[in-house]
Amino acid sequence: MPSVIKILPQHIANRIAAGEVVGRPEAVVKELIENSLDAGADHIQLIVKDGGKSLIQVKDNGCGMNPEDAVLCFNRHATSKISTAEDLENIRTMGFRGEALASIAAVSMVELKTKTGNSQTGTLVKNNGGEITENSEISTDNGTSVSVKNLFYNTPARRNFLKSDHTEFRHIYETFIRLAVANHNISFLFINNGKLVFDLKATDLSGRLSQIYGSDFTCNLLEVSNSNELISLNGFISKPSFTRKSRQEQLFFLNSRPIANKSLLYAVHSAYDDLIEKGDYPCYFLFLKLDPYRFDVNVHPSKSEVKFDDEKALFSFVRKTVTRTLEENNLVVNIGSSALSGKFYQNTDSIKKHRELTLYHKSASADNFTESFKKNKHGNVHELFVKDSGAYNPERNTDQETEHTDDHDISQNTSVNEIWQFRKKYIIYHLDSSLMIIDQHAAHERILYEQALERLNSNANLSQQLLMPITVVLNHIDYELVKSLEKEFNALGFDIEVASRNRVIIKGIPSDVRIGNEKLALQDMIDVYKKNDVKLNLDKRDNLAKSYACKHAIKAGDVLSEAEMLNLIDRLFLSRMPYVCPHGRPTIIKISADDLDRMFARKGFS
Numbered sequence: 228m229p230s231v232i233k234i235l236p237q238h239i240a241n242r243i244a245a246g247e248v249v250g251r252p253e254a255v256v257k258e259l260i261e262n263s264l265d266a267g268a269d270h271i272q273l274i275v276k277d278g279g280k281s282l283i284q285v286k287d288n289g290c291g292m293n294p295e296d297a298v299l300c301f302n303r304h305a306t307s308k309i310s311t312a313e314d315l316e317n318i319r320t321m322g323f324r325g326e327a328l329a330s331i332a333a334v335s336m337v338e339l340k341t342k343t344g345n346s347q348t349g350t351l352v353k354n355n356g357g358e359i360t361e362n363s364e365i366s367t368d369n370g371t372s373v374s375v376k377n378l379f380y381n382t383p384a385r386r387n388f389l390k391s392d393h394t395e396f397r398h399i400y401e402t403f404i405r406l407a408v409a410n411h412n413i414s415f416l417f418i419n420n421g422k423l424v425f426d427l428k429a430t431d432l433s434g435r436l437s438q439i440y441g442s443d444f445t446c447n448l449l450e451v452s453n454s455n456e457l458i459s460l461n462g463f464i465s466k467p468s469f470t471r472k473s474r475q476e477q478l479f480f481l482n483s484r485p486i487a488n489k490s491l492l493y494a495v496h497s498a499y500d501d502l503i504e505k506g507d508y509p510c511y512f513l514f515l516k517l518d519p520y521r522f523d524v525n526v527h528p529s530k531s532e533v534k535f536d537d538e539k540a541l542f543s544f545v546r547k548t549v550t551r552t553l554e555e556n557n558l559v560v561n562i563g564s565s566a567l568s569g570k571f572y573q574n575t576d577s578i579k580k581h582r583e584l585t586l587y588h589k590s591a592s593a594d595n596f597t598e599s600f601k602k603n604k605h606g607n608v609h610e611l612f613v614k615d616s617g618a619y620n621p622e623r624n625t626d627q628e629t630e631h632t633d634d635h636d637i638s639q640n641t642s643v644n645e646i647w648q649f650r651k652k653y654i655i656y657h658l659d660s661s662l663m664i665i666d667q668h669a670a671h672e673r674i675l676y677e678q679a680l681e682r683l684n685s686n687a688n689l690s691q692q693l694l695m696p697i698t699v700v701l702n703h704i705d706y707e708l709v710k711s712l713e714k715e716f717n718a719l720g721f722d723i724e725v726a727s728r729n730r731v732i733i734k735g736i737p738s739d740v741r742i743g744n745e746k747l748a749l750q751d752m753i754d755v756y757k758k759n760d761v762k763l764n765l766d767k768r769d770n771l772a773k774s775y776a777c778k779h780a781i782k783a784g785d786v787l788s789e790a791e792m793l794n795l796i797d798r799l800f801l802s803r804m805p806y807v808c809p810h811g812r813p814t815i816i817k818i819s820a821d822d823l824d825r826m827f828a829r830k831g832f833s
């Protein structure tokens with residue numbers, strides 16, 4: 228049998244390798260900017276068109292290349308950064324594999340212009356799909372400019388695999404932010420489809436975070452700084468009171484390189500354990516410094532995953548540092564013996580605890596408490612079926628008069644006699660011969676969702692005006708999103724005006740939004756909207772109504788008065804689809820007396 232194995236031609240090998248290095252436009256941006264950083268540039272310009280599909284250009288004022296290197300750099304394994312195997316153990320540059328330019332050129336049309344500081348003229352090299360089509364002397368600035376056009380033009384399958392321009396841009400945007408945060412001492416200019424996204428001057432880390440996220444954001448951050456002989460950790464973390472609904476503002480860097488490592492992520496989160504609600508994410512921008520020989524970045528070509536030689540020690544160092552920062556900033560108080568087990572409670576948590584106690588005492592002495600509960604002084608049932616008697620609730624209408632009248636009307640409608648809140652999460656009552664259990668959050672979500680849809684469809688524009696308009700500075704993506712949804716936001720009752728330079732002015736809010744909570748209400752809604760957008764691909768209005776409902780519905784943990792519970796039930800049954808929340812989960816569970824009899828094997832004896 229003749230030999231069947233062939234060595235692939237270089238250009239085919241490069242095209243295959245390109246799949247690994249350049250998955251999408253974002254990867255090209257990352258590789259090119261990293262090259263500029265490695266070249267010692269202190270000013271980098273990024274120009275993108277159509278989500279990077281038609282153009283990605285990175286221009287720098289770095290060391291440039293001589294005419295020979297300007298051609299050589301397109302060869303596979305062509306790198307100036309390592310030459311011996313030992314060098315691999317001691318890498319300090321972003322790149323070293325020497326395959327980025329070869330891979331990018333294999334699947335696009337590249338134009339490279341470069342000039343070193345000590346030469347009079349520069350070089351232009353054009354490379355289409357791995358073939359050099361032009362190599363000439365030109366006059367150009369010191370430094371390097373690489374334009375990547377028509378990415379994946381010769382690999383249609385990959386091109387079809389790309390997402391919308393908007394989505395591809397978002398990936399580029401996130402990568403840009405990571406690089407800009409890590410390299411705050413370098414100035415960046417970012418232009419998308421001819422519009423300025425960022426013009427960032429060199430500054431310190433906190434300055435860079437302000438430039439990107441706004442000063443409202445940075446005043447909620449705490450500085451982190453700790454080191455020993457082997458490790459150092461610096462940067463910023465958010466106060467526990469300032470959290471997001473997504474992980475977008477969580478950046479971890481290892482020796483200035485953005486990394487993804489589950490264990491480190493968990494180390495930071497575990498320090499916030501008892502301080503934030505489940506589903507809320509702290510923001511952080513943390514820089515870890517380690518000797519290069521203590522970890523291996525070679526695990527993955529994109530170099531974002533790393534392996535550490537002593538992950539445990541690192542974990543505890545990070546956790547300890549973050550915990551200490553939170554403690555030192557007096558955000559936490561230790562209570563009782565739980566302090567010994569390393570658990571901390573935020574001030575608000577101890578208020579919550581206090582609330583529970585008050586509730587317990589008040590209910591124990593309440594006159595209208597049923598006999599059976601009164602007798603059960605020690606049982607858990609007593610504690611769990613606490614009948615609410617008006618404990619503190621910031622959203623509560625404190626007017627006792629109205630509460631009473633409401634109470635009366637509603638109880639007649641639904642013929643509810645006894646009603647309890649169980650674990651501050653469920654409402655329990657009996658209706659005719661059935662026991663009803665309502666999930667308070669899901670039920671309220673259903674009500675608000677339908678109400679929001681109704682407003683969106685009727686363009687009702689009902690909002691309560693604020694005395695003083697509030698200006699919110701958003702990041703660019705959120706700003707663009709609000710801009711595209713301005714009409715819908717207004718219909719919902721947010722009287723907002725989209726101003727210039729990423730600013731949004733809130734003049735009025737829907738009546739369900741608490742005064743003083745406007746900024747957070749808007750930001751949270753945007754976060755949920757984006758999440759839904761990626762995950763569920765919803766229609767604009769439906770998504771907005773869902774985000775609105777989710778963010779403004781009462782939560783598990785909110786204490787409700789009897790009147791509020793009755794009101795909720797009443798409104799729930801007036802809705803179109805009372806039995807499921809907008810996400811399709813049940814709102815009500817019903818257990819009939821017959822079911823109970825059956826469960827207790829009582830059938831026939833009742």
Ligand code: ADP
Pocket residue numbers: 258262263265266287289290291292300305306307308321322323324325326327328329370371
């Ligand atoms: P690597 O970065 O892993 O070395 P690349 O394919 O990204 O591999 O780049 C190959 C080589 O081309 C680099 O080692 C460097 O010498 C040169 N090079 C690439 N981009 C630039 C730039 N912007 N400025 C100067 N030299 C560059």
Ligand code: MG
Pocket residue numbers: 258261262321322323325327328
């Ligand atoms: Mg490189």
